[in-house]
Amino acid sequence: MENNSLFKPGHTACAGCGQAIAAKLVIEAAGSNTIVCNNTGCLEVFTTGYPETAWGVPFIHSLFENCAAVASGVEAALIYLGKKDSTNVIAQGGDGGTADIGLQALSGMLERGHDILYVCYDNEAYMNTGIQRSGLTPYESNTSTTPIAGKSLGNIRPKKPMPEIAAAHGIPYVATCSVGFMPDLQRKVKKAISIKGPKYIQIHASCPLGWRHETNLSLDVAKLAVETGLYPLIEFENGILVAQKKITPRPVEEYLKTQGRFKHLLNNPEAIKQIQAIADNNIKKYSLKLETPASS
Amino acid sequence: MKEFLEGSRAVAEAVKLCKPAVISAYPITPQTHIVEELAAMVAGGELNSQFVNVESEHSAASVVLGAEATGVRAFTATSSQGLFYMAEVIFNIAGLRMPIVMTCANRAISAPINIWNDQQDSISLRDAGWIQLYAQDVQESADFHLIGYRIAEDKNIMLPVMVCMDGFILTHGMESVDIPEQAKVDKFLPPYKALYKLDTSDPMSIGLLVGPDHYLETRFALQETLKDVLDLLPKISQEFRNAFGRDYKDCLVEEYCIKDAEKVIVAMGSVCGTIKEVVDALRKKGKKVGLLRIISYRPFPYARIYDALKNVKRVAILDKAVSLGGYAPIAVDIKAAFSGKKKGPEVISSFVAGLGGRDITVESIKEVFSKLTQKEVNGEFIDLKPELLKESYGE
């Protein structure tokens, strides 16, 4: 079996890992003329455990929060060497490494206008350290630091609006993707790579271990997140919403019942109503509802 | 060519001669003038460099790390709080063997916040694996950057270098400095050639997850390499002397009137200028005193110091830092140099002075010499004001 692929098998991700699917698709869409700067997290740990590496492109991992800054340095060096036009730079991290500890470096990179694509793999918790709550953990999700005990229903805060935060910097392109919609993901990455300037892509990556679902359902669970309106697939250009994936909204319960982390909500109609409100709000805010042509 | 320059300007000129490809720094007193001068040089076209204005010191260090990893020379500068903010990256840079040169404008540590000079900041990071050189005057501050890149980028070393200069005293002090010619610098310091780098034509992964089976050897390698630095610095110093005429001997220590001295002070940095004046004055009166100035704090030149001081009766160490809860930092290393050895001073006394920018005057030095008696003193603070110790809070 030829070994010149850019994201090689033999890495130690869990079976059915959504982030592995996403990372593979991202680097294949970007191509071999790419340098990858990675934060600490699942992706870095399962792809570069000495003496193995899954990466067929130049790859650097420094710390948990600084991939955007390291990528800024790589980009500056490439400009000095006159190689920037022929080399893509990707900075990538998990949801914790992007929205929490890495927010400062990311914001600085976006503000300075570096020609870098930032990819956030959103599996909605600090999965590598054992499923702890992050800034992108959804409302009422069960994590080890927002556990279900007593009256607690899990995480009490909504997701941090990272795509809007990125778009507020006025950068050329911001997009959300999902491993449930792979051709859409490939298209958006290719589009981002072709634009000059800072870009932000957030990919909803299902996690069989952290979300507690069967490994072969990674695709379907991610699809449901989009189809209920809980994870809108949207695109911003220069801070303005320009495109969204239209859906025929399905009730959020269909999504919640597929995963163990929401199991505690299933016999709690109040809680489900609150989550439905989040979905309805998204549908309204981003005009997600697919309008069928007026019938009769 | 000799010019009358502010210390920061001299450092900026020296860095310009080294032609860094990427410069990235965050403002912090008293380093700001260095970076401002460099920014002006880049903007004015004198220096072809990518200047990245970052949003924190952590990112500044990360930017230069990313740049060096891509195979180009990079530079940054910082002080106290900034150094601590980037501390995580400092260890990371040494571990990844990136030959960055950084200026540390030594400044006191919060809390309480104090912007004046002492050496607590860089000394607190002595374990990081960086080479640390301490400059005595503006000329050395400038020259050590050239020597710094030269030793950092040596194929057998590949370790980052911190050039430490006392904040305000050297950064804002003006002296007559010789700025070398570019052609001579180019000969002394060839362009940087990375041993490994991020290059799409030869992909590799840097910064891996290393388990218990492999980590020990990386630290051993760093430790052995720092020992090699002790052998290489004298050679590079000699090359420097041949190229530019200034002789830093072995660039590890400087002996001043040690030969027949009965009392010697050991110190680091700009305070040595004052100590030399006191030594001269006391020598005129027939007192046998001397100064041992430490230039390379890491790697610490234990053998060299043993040779210099083994026949001296009494040694006083003047620390501009304090390792709270333990013995003063330089004192610990000096005592270790003589531990278990047959020869050595009868008395090694340790003094702490100058913290937070308190002036170390000629009188303070004379007080140290007079306190260097048969009775060993440990971590005594010089010029303490007892009346300030009576602050009381609450009930």
Next chain:
Amino acid sequence: MYGPLIIKPVKSKGANTGAWRVQVKPKFLQKNCIGCKMCAVICPEGCIKGKEKNAFVCDYEYCKGCALCCLVCPKKDIVMVEEGKE
């Protein structure tokens, strides 16, 4: 002197993650395959290769048995069979 710092792709050998499979493995029937490539796209390991219809194969050295390929195939041309049975 240097310790373990970098690895090059050609030098590294990925662990034999095929050993992780415990129950089932995918069997490619190669009868109704339309060459949509979705199995290759979705495989988290990237161990499914192929170009033409009915010619996609899985590298069992690395397959972890997650069964995503089986679920995604629009023609149900991939089935999960018990280990050791075929």
